[in-house]
Amino acid sequence: MGKSQKKKQMRRHNPMRVPDSHIPHGLASASASSSKTEAILPIIQKMQSVDPAERKWACVAVSNLIQNDPSTRRLLQGKNIVGALITRLSDSEEEVLIEATGALRNLCIDGGYDICAEMYNKNILVPLKTFVPKISNTLSQFLESPKNARENAQKLVYEFADNIITILWCLSETSNKALNAVNQISLVSFLMSFLASREKLPLSTVTSAAQCLYILTDDNPPAIDELKSNETYILCLLSIVQADNSLNRKGKDVSDERIVTLRVLCSGVLRHVIPIRPSSIAATLDIDRDVVIPTLQPVLSSISLAETSQCVQELIAQEDSFPPLEKMTLKHTPKSDHKSPTELQLERLENRLRTVQISLEILTSVCATLPEPEPELDGNAHDDGPEDEDMEDQEDNGETENDKISSSENTKSTSTAYLPTLVDPLLPLIQPTPLSFPPLTGGVSVHPPTTSALSGIHICAMECLNNIFWSLAAPALTQTQQRSTALDTDSGVKVWDSVWNSLYVVGTEFSGLGQERRRELWYLSVGVLWAIGLVWKGLLVPNEEQIRILIQLYESTSDPVVKVKVIGTLECLAHHPQSVDANQVVSNFLLSLIPGSIQSTVTPVEPLLQAVSAMIDLYSDETMPYDINFRQGNYADALAASIEPVRKVVRGIDRKRERELRRRGEEVRDNLVAFVGYRRALLL
Template structure:
């Protein structure tokens, strides 16, 4: 019923880290908007130079131009930079293929699905596969004999390994074909070796391996089985997650992402198979909830945005000069300045929070819908770290009875900032931050959606009686949505995504506190306009569900009349079918039955004076036809629900006819 299901996401570039949907299509427009177009041709020419130092320079320059510059990236793509860089992976000079891997890694992260698909089609997996045993051999040597090579040489290998692993991770999210090819390589032992040696390797390299493992174990049984079959792998993951179990210290930022990813991996492979190093462990209750709650509560979006703005202002005084890139020394931090590293650190912090939200959303998606065992309420409340020791206080959701402590930080994370949705007329000063923020808002809404629909499926008398919490939550959601706005320009597609999820959140809140939320004219109008504008039946159903809940506020007679008239307009007539389609029609009929099931409510006057009974009777044959047309084999659940609502309508009309006032 409307939950945001755990789904395969490109966790770094969906949407693209540097969005370019606001740019006109075509290379000509890219050339017009690129400030570095003159550098493209020399780079591509030197990529094929007989001089290895020039080939290395070209790879380094391409790597830097790809980052944060979608116009120049498009120009490079138009010159087949992907094919040239893949060729350089087999270069005779080590430094060249090291830099080529870094450039391809940046393309994966900043370019998105299309570029990853192009890489796969151009057979990037062949050279990447060859690198795996070489990297494993080098790492084994470093671990066994740490002083066998100087620090600079070891760092090159670490960064190269990180780049290769990141490309694997991005490719595995590109298509099932690419994922199957990566499964065939058998990367799990290679990737787990990094986690096993985490204390001897750089955090960034280990985290890249964990990110790849998290993606590979997301509903992908070859990878899941490979981890579940080795108890040492499970022990390793548990050790990482539990490392700060007895410590009150705040973990280093570099390791928070690793802990979150390992929680996600354990969630992906749970339940843990016997013989398990933790036989009585409930992964969700004992690991995921208690460890991820502090993560999503740890960040101030407004403070992060202020830091980004200050760093970008500083960066304006230290422009990148392609010609001065060093060719004499080994790579250092992917040739990034201290300001760029600080910006990346802030972005990673936001991405970590987003990942934690994604994992929590997946957990709530797996909780049962209405038919559930009786003890679920208690286990959910324990798992969600509820505080039942205090009486409810208006506006303080931490002390509200029977509400997850996750709700308050989630309501904070859905509030847009100055950089979340900048208009095309004033583009973001730092697109990666904007991309991270908008994705984080989406994830927070998805998590709220699943929480409230799970809570609505398991009614709790004290929760329903907490009217102050209901009003606080309702107001916070609409405050966020008013900042998001309904005007959606090119490049602001995430706004549309938020609205489509938010109507589900509103429905979930409405179901919990049905009849307690006072409808406003503006809220009703917006929900109806979204329903009318959308072509997605699921979005329409959520809007109708939210409107149904608002219509049941006993004393809001005018709002009830407006909403009910709208719902009646969705019904078929004797001569025409529903203008909205079958599923919204079924929801609208169900809503009208629910709204007017108690004739003693003040707003029932609308039903009687508006002769709604006659209008419902006129829709009966059209509803029967719509339900009859549902394919029982392909849409079993909808068919059953349609038949149920059809029968309920027949009984409802009979009941209302028999009433005497």
């Protein structure tokens, strides 16, 4: 239940670089919180001007105005800026076209899913797919005869290519419907041409191509099959990952940080396409052990989030404000990519954080060693709409069963051995900084991109820990492995305390607008705590305050999955033999969730079954010191009174629609009957 493994998704997640969830819905709210309302109308008007200089000015102005400004972005969106910019993709002036793609690119990255979905619905792919062969042909000409091309012309084409590739990658994350449409363009060979010619191209454009390829090959059989079918593609990716900064070549645009990002992305692509075909030279490698983990581990250890947060705050304090719109004359229009020295430093820091976040995303799948549960074979599974059904068919048919088994075995054999060594580098990455979340008082962070990246890192690191400890707690592990882990109680206490230290900083106020990431981290963390509790069951000394906070979390959430995680965590704490009082507090809380017992409340089905199961597990050994609570509290009578209500609840579970839940309910019901009989027979 607590496992959060990399799996097929009904809709991909395109995180917002500059979140706007702190702004109430409606244009009025956006207008009230934006200082640039009066600038919107001139932009819309000039976007349609007959003068190409004015059209270019309008496109550049969009990029400049939305910079870290979600209110203005939402206002522009309300004025159909997306449609206006898509119209400019057929502009006769080259510079207008390039600036329009730049503005759309920035809107994609900053605005995330909603804006990308709007672009897709307004048919942005129609012009985009015509650009791909044109870029490919021009790129070939430049590479074949570089001396015949003006440097400025090359720069424009590379910038244009970067914009188009970035928009395509963002669209691919938007939905399965958008991904299917992008698949029709057959981008793999196009993107690989940038990676193959990386020594002759700007590193920023090559990295964008790698990022797009990383997204396209994530649980997407058409792209995976196309990549796996070409041996040279696999060898090219391997050469990038295993190169020792070989991209430090003559010329401009050399960045160690971008080289690291490129290597991380390529290692992620390789992981997406395992198992490698046996005929490939690369098939002799254990991709996780020999390629992915050695690439990612140094990245995770290379950064201090606290120092980065402090540096960003200092840079913001000394930053000069960007030239306001009224100073942007048509003669002196700043470029949409113009950045001050301070902004360039902030961008470098953000890029480092994003590279760490991507590394954690990849590592999360490495740490997912448990098999996925089989999907229920009914037509009522949750999805985003009809478009996702096609995607599911593709995913199911994209690999042979042998490929899936081979991939699973590859992952299991590598990850289980490495799991404990990955814990220590992750613990600092779950600790929040002053910039990790928007202020509780409302509004935006002093630098939203940094805040978005930091909170993303905390969440991804927590997902890694979640997968690690659920894998270590798995029954599939041998008794020897479980015993060796559990005997190291100090390690369990260290991790447990580290997670709680993170949660204390996050705080319990996460119901307000803009605080979604705080809530998400809490909900993830409870699953981690449960898994830690299972690995070191009976060895962790319960803390009164932590028990109280967990019970409050249970009562404050309506999510039954989170409720189950809380119950599981509390049960593990109650297993500590000498903590009789804590056991009593937990047991009385569990009984309050079970129908028929004293002061019981209406409990959702899954938490109810978990509570019953927890009581059975807690008191199945009458020799434990805390068993006195069972006897003195007359728990046997309370549980006996709950048998019929539990039977009624189980009968109410739809056998067809919720087959697995019904099976579990019947098992818990039978265990409850047998347990009550066992305890009463003891005559204690």
